[in-house]
Amino acid sequence: MNTSAMLLGNDRRMFVVEFLxxxxxxxxxxxxxxxxxxxxxKTDRKHRKSIYVSLIQTHLPxxxxxxxxxxRAGTVRLIKxxxxxxxxxxxxRENDIRWSTFYILLSLSSAIISYAITxxxxxxxxxxxxxxxxxxxxxxxxxxxxxx
Numbered sequence: 001m002n003t004s005a006m007l008l009g010n011d012r013r014m015f016v017v018e019f020l021x022x023x024x025x026x027x028x029x030x031x032x033x034x035x036x037x038x039x040x041x042k043t044d045r046k047h048r049k050s051i052y053v054s055l056i057q058t059h060l061p062x063x064x065x066x067x068x069x070x071x072r073a074g075t076v077r078l079i080k081x082x083x084x085x086x087x088x089x090x091x092x093r094e095n096d097i098r099w100s101t102f103y104i105l106l107s108l109s110s111a112i113i114s115y116a117i118t119x120x121x122x123x124x125x126x127x128x129x130x131x132x133x134x135x136x137x138x139x140x141x142x143x144x145x146x147x148x
Contacts, residue, residue, distance in 0.1 A: 012051065013059050015039050017068065020078035029055070029074050100137035107133055 019035040020027055033051050037043045040051075060076065063069045070077045107129040114122030 010059065011039075012036055012054060013063060016055070016059065016063065016076065017078065017081055020069070020076060021081070026075060026077040029071070029076055032076055098137070100133055103133040104130065104137060 015036045016032055019032050023031070029052070033048050033055065034043075036051050036055075037048045040047070060069065060071045064071055067079055068081065069079055107126050111123055111126035111130060114120075114126055
């Protein structure tokens with residue numbers, strides 16, 4: 001498995017990299033666990049313990065073998081992030097608009113304008129893009145909701 005696929009294959013590994021990038025490249029494991037718990041929407045003690053165990057037993061060793069991080073004495077340090085993974089680490093702040101939402105609005109606007117000028121090819125193409133944007137947004141929403 002290549003490094004990019006290993007990171008992109010699991011949200012918790014992506015959250016580790018995301019948090020380390022926000023934290024100047026290193027952080028206490030306790031802070032990483034808290035960040036992941038908040039991102040997953042469950043901050044109770046049992047869930048934080050589950051995150052801690054999965055990081056210690058699975059995710060951090062994988063990331064260390066791939067040369068992405070080092071983990072020593074409770075501190076996680078970011079070594080490198082593959083270039084093609086950085087694109088997927090887009091951080092969307094609470095009040096920002098997601099790209100999928102932007103594309104929905106853009107294709108909907110295009111469909112309305114095409115309809116107004118009776119450009120049926122434009123309407124059809126806009127509706128195809130609108131459908132794809134809605135599908136992408138719903139999948140993104142489910143992933144965020146389920147913490148996957």
